[in-house]
Amino acid sequence: MLIAPVVVAAALLFGTIVHRVLFWALDRTSRGREQGLRRSLVRRARAPLAFILPLVAVLIALPGARIPTGYERPVEHLATILTYIALGWGLSAMVGVLADATVGRYNLADPDDLRAREVETRVFLVGRAANVLIWILAIAAALMTFPNIRTLGTTLLASAGLVGLIGGLAARPVFENLVAGLQIAFTQPIRLDDVVVVQGECGRIEEIRDTFVVVRLWDERRCIYPLTWFVQNPFENWTRGRSGLVGTVLAYAPYGFDVESLRKELPKILEESPLWDGNEQSLQVVDVTEGKIQLRATMSARNSTDLWNLRCFVRERMVGFITAKSST
Numbered sequence: 001m002l003i004a005p006v007v008v009a010a011a012l013l014f015g016t017i018v019h020r021v022l023f024w025a026l027d028r029t030s031r032g033r034e035q036g037l038r039r040s041l042v043r044r045a046r047a048p049l050a051f052i053l054p055l056v057a058v059l060i061a062l063p064g065a066r067i068p069t070g071y072e073r074p075v076e077h078l079a080t081i082l083t084y085i086a087l088g089w090g091l092s093a094m095v096g097v098l099a100d101a102t103v104g105r106y107n108l109a110d111p112d113d114l115r116a117r118e119v120e121t122r123v124f125l126v127g128r129a130a131n132v133l134i135w136i137l138a139i140a141a142a143l144m145t146f147p148n149i150r151t152l153g154t155t156l157l158a159s160a161g162l163v164g165l166i167g168g169l170a171a172r173p174v175f176e177n178l179v180a181g182l183q184i185a186f187t188q189p190i191r192l193d194d195v196v197v198v199q200g201e202c203g204r205i206e207e208i209r210d211t212f213v214v215v216r217l218w219d220e221r222r223c224i225y226p227l228t229w230f231v232q233n234p235f236e237n238w239t240r241g242r243s244g245l246v247g248t249v250l251a252y253a254p255y256g257f258d259v260e261s262l263r264k265e266l267p268k269i270l271e272e273s274p275l276w277d278g279n280e281q282s283l284q285v286v287d288v289t290e291g292k293i294q295l296r297a298t299m300s301a302r303n304s305t306d307l308w309n310l311r312c313f314v315r316e317r318m319v320g321f322i323t324a325k326s327s328t
Contacts, residue, residue: 007061007062007064008058008061008062010061011054011057011058011060011061011062012054012057012058014054014057015053015054015055015056015057015058016050016053016054018053018057019049019050019053019054022049022053023042023046023049026038026041026042027042040096040097040100040101040104041097044093044094044096044097044100045093045097047089047093048086048089048090048092048093051085051086051089052086052089052090055082055083055086058079059079059083062075062079077145080142080145081142081145084138084139084141084142084145085138085142087138088134088135088137088138088139089138091134091138092131092134092135095127095130095131095134096127098127099123099124099127102119102123103116103119103120103123105119120191120192121184121185121188121190121191121192121208122185122186122188124185124192124208125181125182125184125185125208126182126185128181128209128210129178129181129182129185132178132210176228177210177211177226177227177228178210180226180227180228180230180231181208181210181227183231184208184227184230184231189230189231189237189240190205190208190213190230190237191205191239192205192206192207192208193205193206193239193303193304194237194238194239194240195237195238195239195245195304196215196235196236196237196238197235197236197238198215198223198225198235198236199235201215201217201223202217202218203215203216203217203218203223204216204304206222208227210227211226211227212224212225212226212227213225213226213227213229213230218308238304239303239304245300245301245303245304245307246280246298246299246300246307247298247299247300247301247307247308247310247311248296248297248298248299248311249296249297249299249311249314249315249318250286250294250295250296251294251295251297251315251318251319251322252289252292252293252294252295253292253293253295253322253326254291254292254293254326255291255292255293257293257322257325257326258325259283259285259293259295261325262283262295262318262321262322262325263283265321266281266282266283266297266314266318267281269313269314269317269318269321270299270310270314272313272317273310273313273314275301275302275306275307275309275310275313276299276300276301276310277300277301277302277306279300280298280299280300281297281298281299281300282297282298283295283296283297283298284296284298295318297314297318299311299314
């Protein structure tokens, strides 16, 4: 009676030791390659193989074990269920490795990061959809090993009218977001790091998750929207066609201020900063109030981060220039 438990325990121990030794060796050979394919493989496969290797060892050892009479079927059934789970987990890990390998070919820190953001958004959303599909199939396959559930499934398929309608209505939000995610992945109305205006709030796409999108606003607040919102509602996307952006800086000056002197000074201010891309620059009087005129400086930068910092730099220099001119 103790032979089968001893064999299973020994197989589990052997599989665990193999896992530890294997990843100890991989960790040592992949140091310094945090962004490489090998490091991604180590990171993604560590947890699934901690489950799969001992399971494989047990499956290999079971035919030689003396399983007590009457326990053969339950043991075989359990092994089948665990195998389906292992296959699902392994395939999910491989999807992650392929995603890392694809995204790793592009540099998101590149000033002109439009292509990188397109690829990362598409890979992330398609990868998520693939993982959902893999786990649905793995769990469904495991459940169908139970005779009662298989019979229930056949019965439901035979009379799927009302039950199918109820099930479809219950699962509608899940499938709507799944379809919306795939639609966003391929048509890309939004991408990671896009600058958008949603319901009057300007911010950047910080995360695109399975069911929602996180928009980070300029004051570090986060607005959460369901994926379907970006498919069903209008919004502004300032970086839809290119990474470069045009921004403005507003300042006030007293009547009598020499606007032309600031207009000549603006290119010099911009040239002091490496954030300016050299494309757009202008200065205009856009409004007048009692005792003051409103000035608007326009400038361009390669991406939203550079533009924010450039605007702050120009604003400081404009205020200093206006103060110095006004005091003379």
